[in-house]
Amino acid sequence: MTLLAGTGPAVCIGADIDTDMVIAGRYLRTKDRGVWAEHAFEDLDPTLATRLRGCVLVTGKNMGCGSSREQAVMALREAGVLAVIAPSFARIFFRNCINVGLPVLECEDLACHDGEMITYDCTIGTVNVGGNSYICRSLSPRMQEILVSGGLVEYWKGRLSR
């Protein structure tokens, strides 16, 4: 079960972060998800992985471009990221977030800095930070359903057992 709304401190990173940057290719040959969480963003900032638990990740535009590797979003989920907010996402990364049950919100012109508390709500599509409220692009009903189930695995498990 994924929480579609929550609050946490912001961790802010830049724009055009590719998935090689989220989890380097050298860590892909394993089934141990903990390894991905431990090495998340290693080539960007080796201290970042330790700050991800319970955070809301705020990035610049085109988050998650490049390789389709799902290990990137799994790394973030395993590391305890609550939600990812960006002005725009690379489409496969966006899809992958939904599919592993990691809330994503597309939000333009968000003003916030590292450590500030952010409240998000995927059901109504809002982000609140620093006394300001922002409206996000809404998710389709199917996306919300997958997200609420906790990802595609739970979604299909549910549908297959029905």
Place this chain on the structure above:
Amino acid sequence: METLSEKILGAQAGNFSDKRVDKAFCHDGTGIQAKMIYDEMGAPGIANPETCYVIYDHISPANTSQTADLHKELREFASRSGMHFSEIGGGICHQYMAEGRILPGEVVIGADSHSCTLGAFGALATGVGASDMAGIWVSGETWLRVPESIAIYISGSLAKGVEYKDLALAYVAELGMDGATYHALEFLGDSASEIPMEGRLTLSNMVVEAGAKTGLWYADDVTREYLGRYGKSSSRQEPDDEAVYSEELWIDLQGLEPLLAVPHRVDTVKPVSELVGTSLDQVFIGTCTNGRYEDLARAASILDGKQVAVRTVVVPASRADYLRAVNSGVLATLVGAGCVIGPPGCGPCLGAHMGVLGDGEVGLSTANRNFRNRMGVGGSYYLSSPSTAAASAITGEISDPREVL
């Protein structure tokens, strides 16, 4: 009044559409992830195994025992489930699928970001992650958002020493790394019908570097002739004069010169002429962008009778391309010039094996992305056409192919 995406998906841009998937494929990297996820889903079986392909290309042959174990697990699963399986050396998934396995109008989903390559056939081809692939295995269908479209009108013809790869770098530079996010590109214009299938595949391959979902060509005589070689018949698709595009780009091939994407962004593109003399440690010719027979043949025509001055790795995109290069003598020319030939597949492209760069080294590659550390930690590399790569291999520094042709 429809774009090709709207026609194929049967809905207007911006809408969500649930579609039956005509062809679904994954590789050794994403396939093992999809299998783990599929196992967790607890499905009774694969919905349409005859439409699913598992293709070994990423780390093949296996480089370590760990990779070999994962290969073994997925290989056994593929054979049990009745899906098509392409063993190591068959080729890069996109090229393997391009060899007569995709038809115009199909919905094609690959668990790899460069699945957009197959839009060259007028198929709605796009990449997804491993969970989506597992979902397709379970259900035979997926959801897609019908993309808005950007038209690229191509006119004129290429000058000597200039390739469709240079055009690909030019449009990525023009659009930027996220300029086409959520969009489909459509390749149109007077010259589009003259561009051969290998050029279309290169051009569709790189659309994801601008964030696009797919890169579409309307099926025409080139498509029909190409698929005919594989015993497949196909019908034409006609562009709609009144289709609505969110953006239009005009590119005249006449004015195009050899280009390079410089480290570490695909959209930072400069003319080769500006960087001539930049010293290189390695040249790599291959990948789903430029590892086809025609690419190897162009490189060989430049390297014929010469010797490379830096280590040069050549990896054919598929077994079929490899075989053609063997039979035509292209491979003998490349080996004679001092190139190292790798088995068909991705080679060093994803930084796992067979020719990655060392710390501080500079490479030139015919691939599609030059992200920091991708092809070796601490290395940086330029992206170019096979002609530029071959000309540079001879001198050991970035060189203009027009000078040696």
